[in-house]
Amino acid sequence: MGIAVWALIAYIAIIVIWNGVLKRNIGEAMLIGFAGVCLFGGTRFFELAWAGLADAFAEEVVFAALAFVFMGYLLTKLGLIQEQVAVLNSVFGRLRGGAGYVSTSAAALLGGPSGSGSGISASVGSVTIPWMIRSNWRPDLAASLVAGNAGLGISIPPSSSMFLLLGSAAVAPVLSADQLFVPALVGGLWTVAYRFVVVFVWVRRHRIAATDASDILPLRAALRAGWTSLLVYAGILVPVLMTLDFGVALMESRVGEAADDISIVVWIPVLTVLATFAVAWRRLPRTGRAWSELLGDMAPRYAVIGATLFFAFAAAASLGELGLVDQLTTIMQALDAPAVVIATLVGLLLVVIAAPLTGTATIAAVGGVAFSALTAAGIAPAAAATAILVFASTEGASPPGAAPIYIASGIAQVDPARTFGRLIVWFVVPTLVMGVLIAVGALPI
Secondary structure, three states, rough: HHHHHHHHHHHHHHHHHHHOOOOOOOHHHHHHHHHHHHOHHHHHHHHHHHHHHHHHHHHHHHHHHHHHHHHHHHHHOOHHHHHHHHHHHHHHHOHHHHHHHHHHHHHHHHHHHHHOOHHHHHHHHHHHHHHHHOOOOHHHHHHHHHHHHHHHHHHHHOHHHHHHOOOOOOOOOOHHHHHHHHHHHHHHHHHHHHHHHHHHHHHHHOOOEEHHHHHHHHHHHHHHHHHHHHHHHHHHHHHOOOOHHHHHHHHHHHHHHHHHHHOHHHHHHHHHHHHHHHHHHHHHHOOOHHHHHHHHHHHHHHHHHHHHHHHHHHHHHHHOOHHHHHHHHHHHHHHHOOOHHHHHHHHHHHHHHOOOOOOHHHHHHHHHHHHHHHOOOOOOOHHHHHHHHHHHHHHHHOOOOHHHHHHHHHOOOOHHHHHHHHHHHHHHHHHHHOOOOOOOOOOOO
């Protein structure tokens, strides 16, 4: 193996030990991992470090990912997610187990903007778990569903994990955000559809009844009170439409060749944050002190997430300078196994690593390697990247280290161990299978 592969092994080991064993935050792990990679350059240490830092500073996806963290925070802090749940409740609440469908829908809506399994588990779970329990769901079932749905923060774009993957040295030269967004969205929707099937089966298996009529607002009333909360997603819808054929033609007719310079990665977070401000204008702080408190509450998230994103991109660039892509391609080509075997092995690797780490940390550590392995086996770049995001989305449901399990169990006031077996059988294994099917083209994207 080449020196870049050894550097990658050391990089993964540092992250797993620092974050998974020593329980230090992932931001620190990424910084130390970056320094460890540069050490493999020997006398080129500072050259590699500068190349990595320069690349990270130039990445527009770092800005995009941080902007989405801000949006997800605002949705929860300003009460918009609760209004979205009320609207969904008016649609699904009369169904047997309707609260489960609402919980799944809310997790899907918040998935991309949040990009965080823990964020979904906390925000959606705090509203829907008590409601599910009131509507005849067992507490351990409610906690299992919310923890299982937490992975939608990884599999549904635009997530910070998607941006991390796009910024890796292996992916950046062959796949752009514009090329990945729609395939990743379709892949994410497959995982959402499967979760609706899970709810359907659980409702009948455990004989869960419909929600009490007193907990359901009429659709008109719910829309009248909270329809504006759904407008924040126009910030995602509009740029996505502009990537389709008619959207491209429209933009070119208005701005000419300059349309090629319009970045969906930049405009999605810009428009979604602006839409959130517009929708929640009356709820925004009105004084400098109130703004300071709002931003102060959010600052710790940026301290960790910002460092994670920045040093992940820096390490990816430094590994690229060491020749990682070429060395991994050579190794994977030597395996000479069918694509389905390679996809399964890669999926298992990502699932195992995602168990002690977050999906974001998993993508940062091995996303580029997984992409190189899959594409070397003949899998199309967009399918490979989408499968990787699906594999990593098991982070919310992988016991015993997944934080969403403990968040959801705490809200439901149940022993987390009661959810472990159910999560593996109903979420981890099926998600692995879906990722493999996406990679080999059996599930179209």
